[in-house]
Amino acid sequence: MVDTSQFAGKTVIVTGAAGGLGRAFAEGFAARGANIVIADMNEAGSAETVALVDKAGAKAIAVTTNVTQKASTDALMDAALAAFGSIDVVINNAAMYATIKRAPFYELDPDEWDRVMAVNVKGAWLVSASAFPKMTQATGRIINIASATVFSGSPMWMHYVASKGAVIGMTRVMAREVGKTGVTVNAIAPGFTLTEASLSLMEDADTYGVSSRAIPRASQPDDMVGTALFLASADAGYITGQTIVVDGGKQFI
Numbered sequence: 001m002v003d004t005s006q007f008a009g010k011t012v013i014v015t016g017a018a019g020g021l022g023r024a025f026a027e028g029f030a031a032r033g034a035n036i037v038i039a040d041m042n043e044a045g046s047a048e049t050v051a052l053v054d055k056a057g058a059k060a061i062a063v064t065t066n067v068t069q070k071a072s073t074d075a076l077m078d079a080a081l082a083a084f085g086s087i088d089v090v091i092n093n094a095a096m097y098a099t100i101k102r103a104p105f106y107e108l109d110p111d112e113w114d115r116v117m118a119v120n121v122k123g124a125w126l127v128s129a130s131a132f133p134k135m136t137q138a139t140g141r142i143i144n145i146a147s148a149t150v151f152s153g154s155p156m157w158m159h160y161v162a163s164k165g166a167v168i169g170m171t172r173v174m175a176r177e178v179g180k181t182g183v184t185v186n187a188i189a190p191g192f193t194l195t196e197a198s199l200s201l202m203e204d205a206d207t208y209g210v211s212s213r214a215i216p217r218a219s220q221p222d223d224m225v226g227t228a229l230f231l232a233s234a235d236a237g238y239i240t241g242q243t244i245v246v247d248g249g250k251q252f253i
Protein backbone atom coordinates (compact mmCIF):
# COMPACT_ATOMS: atom_id res chain seq x y z
CA MET A 1 0.00 0.00 0.00
CA VAL A 2 1.46 3.33 -1.06
CA ASP A 3 1.97 5.66 1.88
CA THR A 4 0.24 8.75 0.55
CA SER A 5 1.42 10.94 3.45
CA GLN A 6 4.60 11.29 1.34
CA PHE A 7 2.77 13.83 -0.84
CA ALA A 8 2.22 16.32 2.00
CA GLY A 9 3.94 19.57 1.08
CA LYS A 10 5.03 18.33 -2.36
CA THR A 11 4.16 20.44 -5.39
CA VAL A 12 2.14 18.87 -8.16
CA ILE A 13 1.61 20.70 -11.44
CA VAL A 14 -1.39 19.48 -13.41
CA THR A 15 -1.90 20.86 -16.90
CA GLY A 16 -5.43 20.98 -18.25
CA ALA A 17 -6.87 20.85 -14.72
CA ALA A 18 -9.81 23.20 -15.34
CA GLY A 19 -12.07 20.13 -15.34
CA GLY A 20 -12.25 16.46 -16.27
CA LEU A 21 -9.34 14.15 -15.53
CA GLY A 22 -7.01 17.03 -14.67
CA ARG A 23 -9.35 18.18 -11.93
CA ALA A 24 -9.55 14.61 -10.56
CA PHE A 25 -5.74 14.44 -10.41
CA ALA A 26 -5.64 17.84 -8.68
CA GLU A 27 -8.24 16.79 -6.10
CA GLY A 28 -6.60 13.38 -5.60
CA PHE A 29 -3.19 14.83 -4.77
CA ALA A 30 -4.77 17.66 -2.75
CA ALA A 31 -6.56 15.09 -0.58
CA ARG A 32 -3.07 13.76 0.29
CA GLY A 33 -1.81 17.20 1.29
CA ALA A 34 0.05 18.21 -1.88
CA ASN A 35 0.26 21.79 -3.12
CA ILE A 36 -1.42 22.01 -6.50
CA VAL A 37 -0.59 24.18 -9.50
CA ILE A 38 -3.37 24.27 -12.07
CA ALA A 39 -2.10 25.14 -15.53
CA ASP A 40 -4.85 25.70 -18.07
CA MET A 41 -6.09 28.32 -20.50
CA ASN A 42 -9.61 28.04 -19.09
CA GLU A 43 -9.53 30.56 -16.23
CA ALA A 44 -13.09 29.99 -14.97
CA GLY A 45 -12.64 26.22 -14.79
CA SER A 46 -9.24 26.64 -13.15
CA ALA A 47 -10.78 28.86 -10.47
CA GLU A 48 -13.38 26.16 -9.75
CA THR A 49 -10.59 23.58 -9.32
CA VAL A 50 -8.74 25.93 -6.96
CA ALA A 51 -11.92 26.19 -4.88
CA LEU A 52 -12.26 22.39 -4.75
CA VAL A 53 -8.64 21.97 -3.65
CA ASP A 54 -9.20 24.64 -1.05
CA LYS A 55 -12.22 22.71 0.21
CA ALA A 56 -10.02 19.61 0.51
CA GLY A 57 -7.80 21.64 2.87
CA ALA A 58 -4.83 21.93 0.51
CA LYS A 59 -3.23 24.87 -1.25
CA ALA A 60 -3.63 25.62 -4.95
CA ILE A 61 -2.79 28.31 -7.43
CA ALA A 62 -4.04 28.66 -10.98
CA VAL A 63 -1.52 29.83 -13.55
CA THR A 64 -3.06 30.70 -16.88
CA THR A 65 -0.91 28.69 -19.26
CA ASN A 66 -0.81 27.95 -22.95
CA VAL A 67 1.21 24.75 -23.17
CA THR A 68 2.10 25.43 -26.80
CA GLN A 69 4.23 28.47 -25.87
CA LYS A 70 7.65 28.04 -24.22
CA ALA A 71 7.46 31.47 -22.58
CA SER A 72 4.20 30.39 -20.97
CA THR A 73 5.50 27.01 -19.76
CA ASP A 74 8.65 28.71 -18.37
CA ALA A 75 6.50 31.26 -16.55
CA LEU A 76 4.43 28.37 -15.14
CA MET A 77 7.52 26.87 -13.49
CA ASP A 78 8.55 30.24 -12.08
CA ALA A 79 5.06 30.72 -10.62
CA ALA A 80 5.08 27.23 -9.09
CA LEU A 81 8.49 27.79 -7.48
CA ALA A 82 7.53 31.24 -6.22
CA ALA A 83 4.35 29.88 -4.62
CA PHE A 84 5.54 26.57 -3.19
CA GLY A 85 9.35 26.36 -3.50
CA SER A 86 9.61 23.06 -5.39
CA ILE A 87 8.34 21.16 -8.40
CA ASP A 88 7.94 17.50 -7.53
CA VAL A 89 5.35 16.05 -9.89
CA VAL A 90 4.24 17.21 -13.33
CA ILE A 91 1.15 15.71 -14.93
CA ASN A 92 0.93 16.47 -18.64
CA ASN A 93 -2.82 16.18 -19.05
CA ALA A 94 -3.77 19.21 -21.22
CA ALA A 95 -4.92 18.20 -24.67
CA MET A 96 -7.20 18.90 -27.53
CA TYR A 97 -9.67 16.06 -27.21
CA ALA A 98 -13.45 16.23 -27.54
CA THR A 99 -13.47 19.46 -29.54
CA ILE A 100 -11.30 17.96 -32.30
CA LYS A 101 -12.80 17.93 -35.80
CA ARG A 102 -12.95 14.28 -36.81
CA ALA A 103 -12.77 12.80 -40.33
CA PRO A 104 -11.28 9.84 -42.20
CA PHE A 105 -7.51 10.25 -42.63
CA TYR A 106 -7.89 11.12 -46.30
CA GLU A 107 -10.13 14.07 -45.42
CA LEU A 108 -8.49 15.42 -42.25
CA ASP A 109 -7.93 19.16 -42.20
CA PRO A 110 -4.15 19.80 -42.14
CA ASP A 111 -4.63 22.88 -39.95
CA GLU A 112 -6.56 20.82 -37.42
CA TRP A 113 -3.73 18.24 -37.52
CA ASP A 114 -1.26 21.00 -36.63
CA ARG A 115 -3.43 22.33 -33.79
CA VAL A 116 -3.79 18.87 -32.25
CA MET A 117 -0.06 18.18 -32.48
CA ALA A 118 0.77 21.60 -31.05
CA VAL A 119 -1.19 21.02 -27.85
CA ASN A 120 -0.96 17.26 -27.36
CA VAL A 121 2.62 16.64 -28.48
CA LYS A 122 4.54 19.91 -28.43
CA GLY A 123 2.67 20.98 -25.28
CA ALA A 124 3.69 17.88 -23.31
CA TRP A 125 7.27 18.36 -24.51
CA LEU A 126 7.44 22.06 -23.63
CA VAL A 127 5.98 21.59 -20.16
CA SER A 128 8.42 18.75 -19.48
CA ALA A 129 11.33 20.76 -20.92
CA SER A 130 10.53 23.77 -18.75
CA ALA A 131 9.95 21.61 -15.66
CA PHE A 132 12.83 19.15 -15.72
CA PRO A 133 15.77 21.51 -15.01
CA LYS A 134 13.86 23.02 -12.10
CA MET A 135 12.27 19.94 -10.59
CA THR A 136 13.40 17.95 -7.57
CA GLN A 137 16.07 15.82 -9.18
CA ALA A 138 16.30 12.75 -6.98
CA THR A 139 12.60 12.00 -6.78
CA GLY A 140 10.87 14.09 -9.47
CA ARG A 141 8.07 12.55 -11.48
CA ILE A 142 6.68 13.32 -14.92
CA ILE A 143 3.41 11.60 -15.77
CA ASN A 144 2.09 11.94 -19.30
CA ILE A 145 -1.56 11.32 -20.09
CA ALA A 146 -1.74 9.31 -23.29
CA SER A 147 -4.81 7.30 -24.33
CA ALA A 148 -5.76 3.65 -24.75
CA THR A 149 -6.97 4.63 -28.19
CA VAL A 150 -3.35 4.24 -29.36
CA PHE A 151 -3.81 0.46 -28.95
CA SER A 152 -7.22 0.24 -30.60
CA GLY A 153 -6.67 2.76 -33.40
CA SER A 154 -10.08 4.44 -33.17
CA PRO A 155 -11.23 5.55 -36.63
CA MET A 156 -11.79 9.23 -37.56
CA TRP A 157 -9.26 10.47 -35.03
CA MET A 158 -5.94 9.74 -36.67
CA HIS A 159 -4.48 13.08 -35.60
CA TYR A 160 -5.54 12.51 -31.99
CA VAL A 161 -4.41 8.85 -31.96
CA ALA A 162 -1.08 9.83 -33.54
CA SER A 163 -0.60 12.58 -30.97
CA LYS A 164 -1.12 10.15 -28.10
CA GLY A 165 1.20 7.61 -29.75
CA ALA A 166 3.80 10.38 -29.82
CA VAL A 167 3.22 10.98 -26.11
CA ILE A 168 4.07 7.33 -25.43
CA GLY A 169 7.22 7.60 -27.58
CA MET A 170 8.29 10.82 -25.85
CA THR A 171 7.74 9.18 -22.48
CA ARG A 172 10.31 6.52 -23.38
CA VAL A 173 12.88 9.00 -24.68
CA MET A 174 12.53 11.32 -21.68
CA ALA A 175 12.76 8.35 -19.31
CA ARG A 176 16.09 7.28 -20.83
CA GLU A 177 17.48 10.81 -20.93
CA VAL A 178 16.79 11.64 -17.29
CA GLY A 179 16.89 8.22 -15.62
CA LYS A 180 20.29 8.82 -14.02
CA THR A 181 18.93 11.77 -12.07
CA GLY A 182 16.23 9.75 -10.32
CA VAL A 183 13.42 11.52 -12.15
CA THR A 184 11.00 9.02 -13.68
CA VAL A 185 8.78 9.56 -16.71
CA ASN A 186 5.75 7.34 -17.26
CA ALA A 187 2.43 7.49 -19.07
CA ILE A 188 -1.13 6.61 -18.18
CA ALA A 189 -3.35 5.52 -21.07
CA PRO A 190 -6.96 5.95 -19.98
CA GLY A 191 -9.81 4.20 -21.71
CA PHE A 192 -12.97 6.13 -22.51
CA THR A 193 -13.80 7.97 -19.29
CA LEU A 194 -16.82 10.06 -18.38
CA THR A 195 -15.87 13.73 -18.30
CA GLU A 196 -17.77 16.76 -19.48
CA ALA A 197 -15.65 16.57 -22.63
CA SER A 198 -16.26 12.91 -23.43
CA LEU A 199 -19.95 13.14 -22.53
CA SER A 200 -20.29 15.77 -25.24
CA LEU A 201 -19.14 13.26 -27.87
CA MET A 202 -22.16 10.97 -27.89
CA GLU A 203 -25.54 10.43 -26.28
CA ASP A 204 -24.83 6.93 -24.96
CA ALA A 205 -21.45 7.85 -23.45
CA ASP A 206 -22.27 6.28 -20.08
CA THR A 207 -22.64 2.82 -21.63
CA TYR A 208 -20.15 3.20 -24.51
CA GLY A 209 -17.65 0.30 -24.63
CA VAL A 210 -18.70 -0.99 -21.22
CA SER A 211 -19.61 -4.51 -22.37
CA SER A 212 -16.14 -5.05 -23.85
CA ARG A 213 -14.39 -4.40 -20.54
CA ALA A 214 -13.32 -7.11 -18.11
CA ILE A 215 -14.76 -4.81 -15.45
CA PRO A 216 -18.05 -3.93 -17.13
CA ARG A 217 -18.80 -0.44 -15.84
CA ALA A 218 -18.21 3.10 -17.03
CA SER A 219 -14.85 4.68 -16.23
CA GLN A 220 -14.87 7.73 -13.96
CA PRO A 221 -12.09 10.35 -13.65
CA ASP A 222 -11.32 9.08 -10.14
CA ASP A 223 -10.43 5.69 -11.65
CA MET A 224 -7.24 7.32 -13.01
CA VAL A 225 -6.06 8.84 -9.75
CA GLY A 226 -4.65 5.76 -8.00
CA THR A 227 -2.29 5.03 -10.88
CA ALA A 228 -1.00 8.62 -10.83
CA LEU A 229 -0.48 8.47 -7.05
CA PHE A 230 1.43 5.21 -7.41
CA LEU A 231 3.62 6.48 -10.26
CA ALA A 232 4.33 9.64 -8.27
CA SER A 233 5.25 7.70 -5.14
CA ALA A 234 8.65 6.58 -3.88
CA ASP A 235 7.42 3.00 -4.32
CA ALA A 236 7.46 3.49 -8.11
CA GLY A 237 11.01 4.85 -8.17
CA TYR A 238 12.32 1.97 -10.30
CA ILE A 239 9.53 2.18 -12.89
CA THR A 240 10.19 4.46 -15.84
CA GLY A 241 9.35 4.75 -19.53
CA GLN A 242 6.22 2.68 -19.02
CA THR A 243 2.63 3.14 -20.14
CA ILE A 244 -0.10 1.84 -17.86
CA VAL A 245 -3.45 1.26 -19.53
CA VAL A 246 -6.32 2.07 -17.17
CA ASP A 247 -9.46 0.97 -19.00
CA GLY A 248 -11.16 -1.66 -16.86
CA GLY A 249 -9.49 -4.40 -18.88
CA LYS A 250 -10.63 -3.56 -22.39
CA GLN A 251 -7.30 -4.13 -24.08
CA PHE A 252 -4.28 -6.03 -22.94
CA ILE A 253 -0.98 -4.78 -24.34
Ligand SMILES: NC(=O)c1ccc[n+]([C@@H]2O[C@H](COP(=O)([O-])OP(=O)(O)OC[C@H]3O[C@@H](n4cnc5c(N)ncnc54)[C@H](O)[C@@H]3O)[C@@H](O)[C@H]2O)c1
Pocket (backbone or CB within 6 Å): 015, 016, 017, 018, 019, 020, 021, 022, 039, 040, 041, 042, 045, 065, 066, 067, 068, 092, 093, 094, 095, 096, 097, 098, 119, 123, 145, 146, 147, 148, 189, 190, 191, 192, 193, 194, 195, 196, 197, 198
Ligand atom coordinates in the same frame (compact mmCIF):
# COMPACT_ATOMS: atom_id res chain seq x y z
N1 LIG B 1 -12.05 11.49 -21.22
C1 LIG B 1 -11.58 10.44 -21.88
O1 LIG B 1 -12.34 9.52 -22.27
C2 LIG B 1 -10.12 10.31 -22.17
C3 LIG B 1 -9.63 9.06 -22.60
C4 LIG B 1 -8.27 8.94 -22.87
C5 LIG B 1 -7.42 10.01 -22.70
N2 LIG B 1 -7.93 11.21 -22.28
C6 LIG B 1 -6.99 12.31 -22.10
O2 LIG B 1 -7.13 12.79 -20.78
C7 LIG B 1 -6.86 14.18 -20.73
C8 LIG B 1 -8.03 14.94 -20.12
O3 LIG B 1 -9.20 14.65 -20.84
P1 LIG B 1 -10.62 15.25 -20.40
O4 LIG B 1 -11.65 14.29 -20.82
O5 LIG B 1 -10.56 15.69 -18.98
O6 LIG B 1 -10.72 16.48 -21.40
P2 LIG B 1 -10.81 18.08 -21.15
O7 LIG B 1 -11.06 18.66 -22.50
O8 LIG B 1 -11.75 18.37 -20.04
O9 LIG B 1 -9.35 18.45 -20.64
C9 LIG B 1 -8.37 19.04 -21.42
C10 LIG B 1 -7.96 20.34 -20.78
O10 LIG B 1 -6.83 20.86 -21.49
C11 LIG B 1 -6.96 22.26 -21.56
N3 LIG B 1 -6.19 22.78 -22.69
C12 LIG B 1 -6.45 22.64 -24.01
N4 LIG B 1 -5.53 23.29 -24.74
C13 LIG B 1 -4.66 23.86 -23.86
C14 LIG B 1 -3.49 24.65 -23.99
N5 LIG B 1 -3.02 25.00 -25.19
N6 LIG B 1 -2.84 25.04 -22.87
C15 LIG B 1 -3.31 24.70 -21.64
N7 LIG B 1 -4.41 23.95 -21.45
C16 LIG B 1 -5.09 23.53 -22.55
C17 LIG B 1 -8.47 22.49 -21.73
O11 LIG B 1 -8.83 23.82 -21.37
C18 LIG B 1 -9.04 21.43 -20.80
O12 LIG B 1 -9.27 21.93 -19.50
C19 LIG B 1 -6.51 14.59 -22.16
O13 LIG B 1 -5.12 14.47 -22.36
C20 LIG B 1 -7.22 13.53 -22.98
O14 LIG B 1 -6.66 13.38 -24.26
C21 LIG B 1 -9.24 11.39 -22.02
